[in-house]
């Protein structure tokens with residue numbers, strides 16, 4: 001198997017084509033479809049929804065799949081989570097980002113998909129914007145579970161993360177509207193055994209893949225949006241060189 005693969009493809013179609021028990025961990029950040037109760041949330045573009053502006057920055061280009069209402073999102077999550085369980089080895093881990101609105105549905109969906117739900121790890125964002133008369137929305141959540149029983153083996157991992165959202169003027173720049181911090185991802189991928197394979201069906205700008213290779217894990221990624229599939233390939237290749245890869 002090559003050290004990394006990135007497929008520009010629908011996640012569900014790609015998962016269905018993968019061998020049973022072929023990965024050690026699924027570490028991912030699916031479209032949240034958060035706030036999709038309102039028609040405007042489902043039909044608007046992600047750039048305006050997440051940045052509140054019409055910026056033309058490449059790091060803010062639209063991405064796919066953020067248009068489902070609550071029922072649609074739960075149904076779709078269960079479909080791909082069931083396939084993700086099939087391709088994960090027994091005892092392997094699922095690690096998945098969500099926000100406060102989707103947290104109840106996210107934990108229901110992983111259990112509906114057959115995973116053993118193990119917990120919720122908060123990611124605290126110190127730069128969240130405060131609003132008068134409101135509690136500040138400073139946290140997103142990492143929901144995790146396992147494919148059946150898991151022994152007490154591997155690294156000891158934190159119970160929460162504290163990290164800024166990547167910004168355009170950071171030294172490494174920002175590549176996706178909902179990009180996750182590389183340091184957080186480098187810690188999360190350590191749930192996968194050293195040398196094992198991490199799968200991210202919703203790769204975005206490839207942060208999980210970059211983290212996996214930097215931590216000595218293999219990586220399989222899937223991203224449906226052409227622009228982000230290309231950004232993913234470039235960012236993972238930088239972390240991987242001169243290792244082998246495959247791209248379709």
Ligand SMILES: C[S@@+](CC[C@H](N)C(=O)[O-])C[C@H]1O[C@@H](n2cnc3c(N)ncnc32)[C@H](O)[C@@H]1O
Nearest residue numbers: 010011029063064065179180202204205207224
């Ligand atoms: C929340 S973003 C992931 C961002 C990523 N964690 C990062 O740090 O760059 C989710 C990604 O999933 C992609 N996506 C949406 N629906 C998809 C599908 N059905 N199959 C594969 N990718 C999909 C979107 O285009 C988007 O880039």
